[in-house]
Amino acid sequence: MFFTYLRRELRRRRKAAVVVALGLALGIGLVITVASVSTGMRDAQDEVLHSLYGVGTDLTVTKEKAEAEEGGAKPQRFSIGGGADGEDTKRTDDNLMPLGGFENLDDSVVDQVRQQDGVAAAVGALALTDMQFKGEFKPGEIKQDQPEPGEKPKERRMFVGGGGADVDVDSFTVTGVDVTESGVGPLSSSKISGGSGFTASDTNALKAVVDSAYAKDKDLQVGDTVTIKGKKFEVSGIATADTGASVSNVYIPLKRAQDLADVDMKGKVSTVYVKADSSDDIGAVKSAIDKNVDGATVTSSADLAEQVSGNLSTASDLANNIGKWLSIAVLIAAFLVAGLLTMSAVSRRVREFGTLKAVGWRSGRVVRQVMGEAFVNGIIGGALGIALGVGGAWLVSTVAPTLTATTGGEQGGPGGGPGPIGKALRSANESVEIALHAPVTLDVIVLAVVLAAAGGIIAGCFGGWRAARLRPADALRRVE
């Protein structure tokens, strides 16, 4: 009887049922779409941070350089070796310099960081720039002014003329990585797409992993060699950055990088990459390192996220703020409309419910009937809402608008340094483009079902409350 009555009533009041269901569907659909877009935004942001930061890296530790001396910072110097008179004027020079702007850290800091509570792993990395000059340097010749014909001899002027250079300059970034720990560090944001990565036994090996974009540009393949500071490194692997820009063009074992640098970099690193025991510990670990490691600048992905701008950031704010509140407002409105329509439907059925109570139906049974109808309405609305929401999310994913995340600025800011974060933050307007997808997760579907049920129950409560208060005598008297 319950289901027969319920089914027939819903069919009889089709219009009202459709209005209630559509209202709920709109609210629930909006919630699903906004939640999916928010998830997509979060994924996009994670992807951006991931590309800048590296999977497995929760924090980086760098050290900012002390204030520049009066007159500005000293420019980086490099030298090109000259030859004696009569020597070959062709020259090849290779300078391997640390990236400027930040002080290097003793690798004892890595151990110090590793010993902090909540730290799962910590490794050091050294970021360098290799600048190679190859070409002909033609020295100038000392010349003297010659008198014009018929001119009176005078004091002759001496000058240097005829010199010049025809030089190719090749510059690329080299990062020395800790080969004993692959889960954290600058290479963790890349996948080895060809060959193999480093193993713990490669500490002193002449092996290099080359970024795929750089390898393509220089036509490098596994088994080829790259020359760094005169040393030939065999390309053992090609690394493809998961998203956006890679951390470095070439990766070599840390010890090799320290040994080869033009300035004394033995026992030095430029960035310490830290992985916390759990994401909940990141704040505490950051505080501990800040407190216990002198002069350290600790940057978390949250710090980096704050510096991510561009339309990804704007869209994310939009989805998280306006979208969220709009969904809540529409949902509340839908619940209210559903409730009021259900109450109104009960008011129109006063005689019906009064009669049922007169023939012996308990109030509870009448309320159950009303609640059941409202609940089914809610479920229908939920199903429509899920379809609407999935459709909306699909539309967003199909259109897949490209969002741009811009990081950094000239000032670098906290957390800069020679590492990936420094790279991101120092490079003004460095952008990563991400196509927005709006994944509909199981959580969101469950949320929709819960909302639909809640909508139905709330509407049913409105109607049930009205039905429960009906006294049969009043109901029948009103008919008269």
Added chain:
Amino acid sequence: MYRLSGVSKRYRRGKQTIDALDGIDLTIDQGDKLVVQGPTGGGKSTLLQMLGGLDKPTAGSVELDGTDLAKLSEARLTKVRASTIGFVFQSWNLIPTLNARENVEAALVPLGVRAKERRRRAAGALESVGLGERLTHLPSELSGGQQQRVAIARAIVKEPKVLLADEPTGNLDEDMRDEIMAVLESLWRERGLTFVMVTHDSSIARKAPRLAVIRKGHIKVSENTRA
């Protein structure tokens, strides 16, 4: 069966107080047929609601088989209505979305009768009022007289002791009225029901063995020896 002592019912309508019933004493024996007449607003329907446990008196007692309905909880009253009292209303009050058999079944739902048994009894009740061929018709597919027969079947399907009818022929033409009255009359006689009916129809009232007239909340009962 029924013993009403000093029953009063007072309503408040805004600032006005209305005495629908004013100290009524009445006895109705098992198997009695009582027809209630009176002007509109005189208290007829209020009396019927008191007898049916649909409302409680402001003062006095309404005893049904020794139980004072005025003192019962709403849940107990609902139980009494479900098992003992059948109602027939002027406007039939059928559930428009349920067919004839389902409308009759609705009276058996609160008694916990199983679905199969409900269907069987509902079909039997409809058969007894001459609607055995109209089981699956919706109220909108039935004439006024047929709808009232469905309402009567709903009232008797639970085999009540009491049948209360509030102007059951009020919305029917003369032919239909006679038809419905014939059905009610035969049910009363065959089943030994206690039958109380409110009507405006004097031709029906003239045939009643007992006639109660209610005016301004007061009742006057007369016996009709010719009926």
